[in-house]
Amino acid sequence: MKNKKYYLISLLIGFMLFNFSLYAQETKDGATSEKTLTEDEIFYGTPLRSDTKVVHPPYAWGDCTTCHTDGDGGDGELIMDPPELCSMCHTPKDDKKWIHGPVGAGACTACHNPHESDNAKLLVASSINELCNSCHQAKGEFLHNTTNIHPPVQDQCTNCHDPHTEDHEFQLKADGKMDLCVMCHTEKEVWVNTVTDKHGALDKPRKCLECHDPHGSENPKFLITDTNMELCLTCHSEKLVTDETGYVLADIGKHLDKNPDWHGPILWGDCASCHNPHGSNNLRMLKKAFPRDFYAKFDEKNYICFQCHEPEKIQDEFTKDMTNFRNGEHNMHYVHVNKEKGRSCRACHDFHGTKEYPHHLRKKTKFGKINFPMRFIETEDGGSCAPACHARRHYDRITPIENLK
Numbered sequence: 001m002k003n004k005k006y007y008l009i010s011l012l013i014g015f016m017l018f019n020f021s022l023y024a025q026e027t028k029d030g031a032t033s034e035k036t037l038t039e040d041e042i043f044y045g046t047p048l049r050s051d052t053k054v055v056h057p058p059y060a061w062g063d064c065t066t067c068h069t070d071g072d073g074g075d076g077e078l079i080m081d082p083p084e085l086c087s088m089c090h091t092p093k094d095d096k097k098w099i100h101g102p103v104g105a106g107a108c109t110a111c112h113n114p115h116e117s118d119n120a121k122l123l124v125a126s127s128i129n130e131l132c133n134s135c136h137q138a139k140g141e142f143l144h145n146t147t148n149i150h151p152p153v154q155d156q157c158t159n160c161h162d163p164h165t166e167d168h169e170f171q172l173k174a175d176g177k178m179d180l181c182v183m184c185h186t187e188k189e190v191w192v193n194t195v196t197d198k199h200g201a202l203d204k205p206r207k208c209l210e211c212h213d214p215h216g217s218e219n220p221k222f223l224i225t226d227t228n229m230e231l232c233l234t235c236h237s238e239k240l241v242t243d244e245t246g247y248v249l250a251d252i253g254k255h256l257d258k259n260p261d262w263h264g265p266i267l268w269g270d271c272a273s274c275h276n277p278h279g280s281n282n283l284r285m286l287k288k289a290f291p292r293d294f295y296a297k298f299d300e301k302n303y304i305c306f307q308c309h310e311p312e313k314i315q316d317e318f319t320k321d322m323t324n325f326r327n328g329e330h331n332m333h334y335v336h337v338n339k340e341k342g343r344s345c346r347a348c349h350d351f352h353g354t355k356e357y358p359h360h361l362r363k364k365t366k367f368g369k370i371n372f373p374m375r376f377i378e379t380e381d382g383g384s385c386a387p388a389c390h391a392r393r394h395y396d397r398i399t400p401i402e403n404l405k
């Protein structure tokens, strides 16, 4: 099924974006059949084999002197060498800024048979990838040995590279750092340009390639590191300034080093479970909303936390089991959070990592410009704290405590 999906998508891309006649030829007949890729196609790409021999017209004309000094072709001596020979009839293949090695060397026949071939475009190999990998052996090995290959790479290298010449480095059809990617991933272009909270990573020199390998990698989504967290920390192990406001972002690498009790998703190495690496319309590029300020009117929709935690933790005024933050059955989460001027979770918790207290309770809570200590003390059936907001107050799940006002 997966293969079929990929096949249809690549069909679409083949038709829409590049409109290679050869690609269209290849796929027209397969379009309606339940085709799955063979191992050869995965490693060597879409085959180019033609049912009938492809004969180069000047060869078919039978006048060998079009190209050879000798009327019967003789020992193959040419009237002139490629590429000049080929340029008699074809537009030059080396007229752009970046020229592919063998094209620059005039080695047209390293890839094309000048007479005839079983393959489309008179190619000497039965698929584009086989052709490319015959010289780029490291890429061939990469295709065999890598777990996740980017589908257009499996299909054919020429989805992105021109075999002859291009205006972009590596003979790419567009700048490989981003423009190329968004030729196909059009939704990403719209997204990164329209979100309100853009990610500075995309302003770094390698843009999309700061995080992704264009050919594939051992990691999901072709990331260049084992986990997305490693990736994030390559840049977020120092203080960074967000462009719009001049706000200085915490050094998350240092914070996690100093606060070894990491929140679940961070233990899995997955910062992207909460943040969208391509930017978002929420505070701090979060995938779902989170209140900007200390106080916020409670609304379940404003808390990304409920992607994983139960909202009843905050919604139910009385509960026996939805939260341990309760005095008897009176839900202290409800008391603090669920109101017109509710406190956001950040008043008490740190979502990245903590050290002093359990339950990801922070050591200090920031109110205005001041950091007040929480002074949390855990007991067997509850706990107490004495932040600046109030004198020490206790909660106990078994024996509810009457706190002084």
Ligand code: HEC
Pocket (backbone or CB within 6 Å): 056, 058, 059, 062, 063, 064, 065, 066, 067, 068, 072, 073, 074, 075, 076, 077, 078, 082, 109, 114, 115
């Ligand atoms: C479009 C130009 C073109 C035409 C027309 C052409 N050849 Fe060639 N031929 C070449 C080129 C270029 C080579 C060199 C191939 C290489 O570099 O490997 C070649 C090589 C040869 C060779 C050397 C051995 C080989 O196959 O590599 C022979 C023999 C030959 N051609 C015979 C012929 C004959 C016979 C005809 C006419 C029926 C003919 N060619 C028509 C371009 C042409």
Ligand code: HEC
Pocket (backbone or CB within 6 Å): 020, 082, 083, 086, 087, 090, 093, 094, 100, 102, 103, 106, 107, 108, 109, 110, 111, 112, 121, 123, 128, 158, 162, 163, 164
């Ligand atoms: C590295 C391999 C390679 C070399 C070297 C190469 N080509 Fe090609 N060529 C291809 C591939 C692959 C295609 C088909 C893909 C495509 O249409 O872009 C192709 C397509 C063509 C076509 C048909 C489509 C078009 O672009 O007009 C012509 C003509 C052509 N090549 C001529 C040449 C000439 C002339 C040279 C030498 C100056 C040359 N090629 C060198 C790989 C190569």
Ligand code: HEC
Pocket (backbone or CB within 6 Å): 054, 056, 057, 058, 066, 067, 082, 085, 086, 087, 088, 089, 090, 108, 109, 112, 114, 120, 121, 122
């Ligand atoms: C005397 C003219 C002439 C010369 C010289 C010539 N070609 Fe061609 N070639 C043609 C014609 C005509 C076609 C068919 C029309 C087209 O596709 O442009 C063609 C087609 C091609 C194709 C596309 C085949 C396909 O399946 O679509 C390739 C590739 C190609 N030539 C490569 C070369 C290379 C490489 C050389 C030099 C070694 C060369 N040609 C020299 C006339 C020539």
Ligand code: HEC
Pocket (backbone or CB within 6 Å): 100, 101, 102, 110, 111, 128, 131, 132, 133, 134, 135, 136, 157, 158, 161, 162, 163, 170, 171
């Ligand atoms: C006949 C051998 C040969 C074939 C076939 C070949 N290449 Fe190359 N390629 C080279 C050489 C030689 C260079 C230049 C040496 C270098 O810079 O690594 C090169 C350079 C490149 C580069 C630039 C690499 C760099 O580091 O600058 C890219 C990208 C590339 N080739 C892609 C392709 C693709 C895609 C194909 C198939 C359409 C292909 N090659 C087929 C020989 C080949």
Ligand code: HEC
Pocket (backbone or CB within 6 Å): 129, 132, 133, 136, 139, 150, 152, 153, 154, 156, 157, 158, 159, 160, 161, 170, 172, 176, 177, 180, 209, 214, 215
């Ligand atoms: C999805 C687009 C895409 C496809 C398909 C693709 N490449 Fe690339 N390739 C790139 C980009 C982007 C770069 C530039 C990478 C960089 O800047 O580090 C690149 C760079 C390269 C380079 C030079 C740097 C390196 O990685 O060695 C080679 C060689 C190369 N590609 C070969 C191939 C071959 C062979 C294939 C087919 C098996 C292929 N590419 C398919 C996008 C692609």
Ligand code: HEC
Pocket (backbone or CB within 6 Å): 009, 010, 013, 150, 151, 152, 159, 160, 176, 177, 178, 180, 181, 182, 183, 184, 185, 208, 209, 212, 213, 214, 221, 222
């Ligand atoms: C020729 C079209 C094409 C180009 C160019 C291209 N991609 Fe892709 N990409 C695809 C297709 C097709 C898929 C598989 C379908 C899908 O998941 O969207 C894919 C999948 C992906 C995926 C995995 C998606 C998933 O959900 O698993 C990532 C990540 C990706 N591409 C990143 C890039 C980056 C980065 C670039 C630029 C270097 C790029 N792509 C260039 C066609 C392309």
Ligand code: HEC
Pocket (backbone or CB within 6 Å): 178, 181, 182, 185, 188, 189, 192, 201, 202, 207, 208, 209, 210, 211, 212, 221, 223, 228, 231, 272, 273, 277, 278
């Ligand atoms: C800061 C690192 C980073 C940058 C820069 C980046 N990505 Fe991603 N990308 C990721 C991560 C991490 C994921 C996996 C997201 C997840 O698991 O939710 C991903 C996922 C994807 C996917 C799969 C679909 C999705 O959204 O989950 C595509 C396609 C993709 N990226 C394309 C791009 C393109 C195109 C660019 C450049 C415009 C780009 N990425 C820039 C880190 C990055």
Ligand code: HEC
Pocket (backbone or CB within 6 Å): 197, 198, 199, 200, 201, 204, 210, 211, 228, 229, 231, 232, 233, 234, 235, 236, 240, 241, 242, 243, 249, 271, 272, 275, 277, 283, 284, 285
């Ligand atoms: C290539 C460097 C780089 C990588 C990799 C990177 N970032 Fe960033 N990030 C930045 C820069 C620079 C800024 C500051 C500019 C800005 O606000 O976007 C930033 C800003 C942020 C912000 C604050 C956005 C705001 O303005 O409110 C968050 C949150 C963030 N990154 C999370 C992540 C996560 C999660 C990852 C891993 C998926 C990650 N970053 C990977 C460079 C990077």
Ligand code: HEC
Pocket (backbone or CB within 6 Å): 229, 232, 233, 236, 248, 249, 250, 252, 263, 265, 266, 270, 271, 272, 273, 274, 275, 284, 286, 290, 346, 351, 352
């Ligand atoms: C459980 C969800 C979650 C996970 C996982 C997560 N974050 Fe965050 N992150 C948040 C929330 C919520 C905020 C907003 C905090 C605030 O404004 O007080 C935030 C804020 C940030 C900020 C801005 C800090 C500042 O000084 O305001 C950065 C940078 C950041 N996260 C990076 C990361 C990185 C890197 C990872 C992975 C190591 C990560 N986050 C994992 C939820 C998460």
Ligand code: HEC
Pocket (backbone or CB within 6 Å): 262, 263, 264, 265, 273, 274, 290, 303, 304, 305, 306, 307, 308, 309, 345, 346, 349, 351, 358, 359, 360, 361
């Ligand atoms: C992607 C899923 C996910 C999201 C989103 C998420 N969490 Fe968590 N959270 C977990 C997991 C898994 C655990 C259990 C491991 C641990 O203790 O960190 C956990 C544990 C906790 C704990 C400690 C439980 C204990 O008793 O020790 C607190 C507090 C917490 N999360 C608060 C939050 C807050 C606040 C948010 C919203 C900013 C949030 N979480 C968002 C997955 C998530």
Ligand code: HEC
Pocket (backbone or CB within 6 Å): 303, 305, 306, 309, 313, 314, 322, 323, 324, 325, 326, 333, 336, 337, 343, 344, 345, 346, 347, 348, 349, 359, 361, 382, 383
């Ligand atoms: C006034 C401080 C405070 C606020 C605000 C707060 N919490 Fe808590 N939270 C606690 C305390 C204290 C505990 C530890 C309860 C215990 O185990 O004794 C806790 C425990 C948790 C736990 C562990 C499981 C449980 O319920 O016992 C999760 C998950 C959690 N909180 C999520 C959240 C979320 C999500 C928000 C915001 C919507 C939030 N908290 C707001 C103080 C707070």
